[in-house]
Amino acid sequence: MMSFSVPDKIESVDDSMQIERCDFERDLPNLIAVYDQFNAIRIGTMVRDETYWQVQPEWRGQDPDLFWIVKQEGKIAAYLKGGGSIREFGYLPDCERSMISLLVHFFKYLKLEGIENSSVDDIHESRQIFGEIGCEVSESCNNSAMFRITNFASILQKATLILEDRLRNSNYSDWQGTIRIRYELDDQMLIIENGIIQVSAPITNPTIDLDLTQIEVLQLIFGDFNTDYDLISILFPLDELLLWDPDNF
Structure with a gap:
């Protein structure tokens, strides 16, 4: 995991980026496509079918109001699951600006909630995106683990x-x-x-x-x-x- 402090100065979101709450029934096919493409070359991520996506919020405790997406040309370009930390995110190639707009939106949410420090998974894209918006991140030690039953x-x-x-x-x-x-x-x-x-x-x-x-x-x-x-x-x-x-x- 990587920890970060919410920036004091938060840039404005590009007006062309429309951020909205994820609607599972409507958005699931696009969401699966983004996840699959974002994680295609990654080791250790789950292969998720529609059933997995539909039941995951029940045991992960995801607040549906904190699951945001950005669309380009009617299709999801990036998504972010929020809370006290960034639980998960993903975006299509060449859609970094969409992802950045979601991060800025998330930072504003943290500010409103009075949360000054948060965390995100330590993957290459995290460092890249956070670096582009001038937000410093640091490695943090996690003494817990998550297990998933696959069979x-x-x-x-x-x-x-x-x-x-x-x-x-x-x-x-x-x-x-x-x-x-x-x-x-x-x-x-x-x-x-x-x-x-x-x-x-x-x-x-x-x-x-x-x-x-x-x-x-x-x-x-x-x-x-x-x-x-x-x-x-x-x-x-x-x-x-x-x-x-x-x-x-």
């Missing part, structure tokens, strides 16, 4: 051996039934029969039905999930990261 079924399939071991060594060793685990981006079923656990697509009327948020799924995996289901507490115990034997070294 929940794969995680569960790889974990079946350790889940079976936990089941076998518990008072629920003879338990049989189904456990449905669903969250915003996926829906999977654990089928338990004769001590064997299989992962499958969901079926109706599961024995245990867990309807979770993405954060709760991460808590489940990282051993920080509290539940009233004794069986779930056995399969996903507190303070035990979900690992399988090949990774225990």
